[in-house]
Amino acid sequence: MAMVVKNNMSAVNTLNTLNKNSSDMANSLKKVSSGMRVNGAGDDASAYSISERMRVKIRSLGQCEANTETGKSMLKTAERAVNEQVDITKRLKENAIKAANDTCTDEDRKIIQKETNHLLMQMNDISYETNYNGIQLLNGRTITEPYEPSFIPRVGTSTANRGGIQITESGTDPSTKHPPLVGKKVLAGNTSPLNFDYPDLPRSLHNQGFSSLCEACSQFASVLFDANTDEVLYANDKKPIGSMSEVFVIGIKNCRTPEDIGEAILNGLAKARAKYNVPKASNAIDSHHGIKFFKSSTNPAKYSLEANEQTQIIYNGVSGDVEFTGGVLPHQSLMIQGDTKASAETRIELPNTTLNALFPGSPLDNDWKTVPRQMDYPKEWPSDFVVEGSAEYEYYDKKYGCNGDIEQIRKEKYYDEVWPYPRKGASATASCVTTIQKATRFIDDLDQALKYLVNCATTLGAQCQRMEVMNENLVTSDESTQASESLIRDADMAKEMANFTKHNVLTQAAQSALSQANQGSSGVLNLLQ
Known part of the structure; x- marks a missing residue:
């Protein structure tokens, strides 16, 4: 091997080895001192990303555990008070x-x-x-929310005209458009005459009716008859897209003639709009499109629907039920926030x-x-x-x-x-x-x-048990998530100590070798003497 003084490659190679050993020793020391295999994204980018999401999950689960504990304490407080009231009632x-x-x-x-x-x-x-x-x-x-009437269609009812209101215009296009209303689709003009002349009134019109539809916003407006009452009911069924279906249930218990039916509709619309604070005119059957129910000035038995400068789409043979949802009941509804799908926004009931x-x-x-x-x-x-x-x-x-x-x-x-x-x-x-x-x-x-x-008392007790089960589930999820995060992020201390010791020894050896490599250049001076 040639003797040179400008480039001492032995020293250079030894120095590179020393730097590598020093870097490995520093990494091992960092893992040993922190107890974590992954201390930053530079150590393992994918593992860092996964473990950070798990850490967020762990902290969320911890708070949810606290939520269930406080929820259980609140329910127990209420339960003890109700037990006192039971004793007083005795x-x-x-x-x-x-x-x-x-x-x-x-x-x-x-x-x-x-x-x-x-x-x-x-x-x-x-x-x-x-x-x-x-x-x-x-x-x-x-x-809780007050009882709200909601119209439930008789899905599957024949679209053939088997009763309901006879509409002067006829059509053959049965509607398959979305509920709530089913029946025969009739394209009409601005005015659609209606005929209520049926035998066996009012029973022949019970649970039958008619509807108009705005195809632009998919809002139905309907009249449904109930032969068992003289009362009127307004059902407003809001749709996710923002439109809504309006149904006026008109009681026709004492109606015996077509004119009685028409008057019942007029009076019922006015009464419903006053009772339920529904906007628009007293004879309007919808809130947005100006479709109104009219009585003929020349023929007292003739009634019609009229729209403001638009073509109506009428559904004949409408059938369905009005049911109540929600309810003003003597209790309040509160929410305990969990983290899992099974426990998120858990509703608890506190009685009045x-x-x-x-x-x-x-x-x-x-x-x-x-x-x-x-x-x-x-x-x-x-x-x-x-x-x-x-x-x-x-x-x-x-x-x-x-x-x-x-x-x-x-x-x-x-x-x-x-x-x-x-x-x-x-x-x-x-x-x-x-x-x-x-x-x-x-x-x-x-x-x-x-x-x-x-x-x-039993409801409160059952809800306390639910909080306990919910808490146990959260604890299990917390433990499982921590175990998974530990596998990804925690350092194997025995292994890292062994690595640290190895790199420490190698570093010291490289330092000694570097010292020896530097001594090689001084041999050239002996040749110059």
């Missing part, structure tokens, strides 16, 4: 039974009434004073246990919509649910005047014993136990209140 029933006994005098009942009044006031105080972090829990601070909820016939009545609807009853009654001819059958028949109607008797029993909310008319007044008759009535009302309170 004492109230003892007082009512005592007052209903003939061994008590009127003076005794006055004393019992005083205790009863204080107990009732205490129940109300519990409802208004029970709070968690300033949130009132049992007084119905917030209420104030006196006007327990006794909805009291002067403080808020008109809770607690009466069962048809959909609330079982589709099929159990065979042993009130046996015809039994003592139970006779009791409910006599108590509620059902005239032997087994269906009605079963509904009354369901309302009394199964339906979780108190029966309308239950009351608690300042004289509820002052006479035997009032005390006897108050016993029944207390049974209704107790049924409701027990349902509230």
Whole structure:
């Protein structure tokens, strides 16, 4: 090998090895000191990205665990308060039974009434004073959405004209456009005469009707007939795209002629728009397109739909049902925020246990919509649910005047014993136990209140259990995510210590070798002497 002085390649090569060993030792030292294999995106870009997302998930799950814990604490606070109210109700029933006994005098009942009044006031105080972090829990601070009527189409109804309203123009294009309305599509002009001359009025028009459609915004406006009532109902079904379908249910119970039907529509539209605060003219059947219902000035039995400077599209033979959704019920709905799809925005129900909820016939009545609807009853009654001819059958028949109607008797029993909310008319007044008759009535009302309170307590307890399960699921998810993140990011300390020791030794060896390589150039000086 040549002896040179300008380029000492042995020293250069040794120096490069020294730098590499020093860099590897520094990386190992960083991993050992931090305990992490991935300290930044430069260590492992994909692993860094995945682990950072997992870290966000872990922190979110931790907060959600805290949310469920506080939610459970809030529910337990409410549950304990309701249990106190259940105990008070037991004492109230003892007082009512005592007052209903003939061994008590009127003076005794006055004393019992005083205790009863204080107990009732205490129940109300519990409802208004029970709070968690300033949130009132049992007084119905917030209420669920009110009952909203919604039109449900009879999907699959034949598009043939099998009744409904006869429209002067005829058409053959059955509509397949989106619900809510089904029927025969009729292209009409600005004015579409309608004919209500049917036999067997009003039954022949029951649950039938007609519609107009704006194809530009897909808004239906409809009139549907109900032969079982004289009332009017307005259903507004909002669509995701922003348009909506409007349905006016017109009661025609006492209509016997086509003119009666027409007048019922005119009066019903006006009444609905006033009652439900629906904008536009009193005879308009939609809110946006100027389609109105008119009576002929020359023929009292002739009626028509008229549109403002637009061609109407009429649907004949409309059929459907109006049902209620939502509900003004004596409870408030709050949200516990979770992180998983199964627990995100979990709704919990906090009951209203104030006196006007327990006794909805009291002067403080808020008109809770607690009466069962048809959909609330079982589709099929159990065979042993009130046996015809039994003592139970006779009791409910006599108590509620059902005239032997087994269906009605079963509904009354369901309302009394199964339906979780108190029966309308239950009351608690300042004289509820002052006479035997009032005390006897108050016993029944207390049974209704107790049924409701027990349902509230069990609902709160069940929701507490749900929070526990939800918390356990979140803890499991948290642990699993942390374990996954650890596999990606945490350093194997034994391995990294071994690497550090190896690189440390190699670095020291390279330093010694560099010193020896630098000594090689000094040999050239000996040749120059």
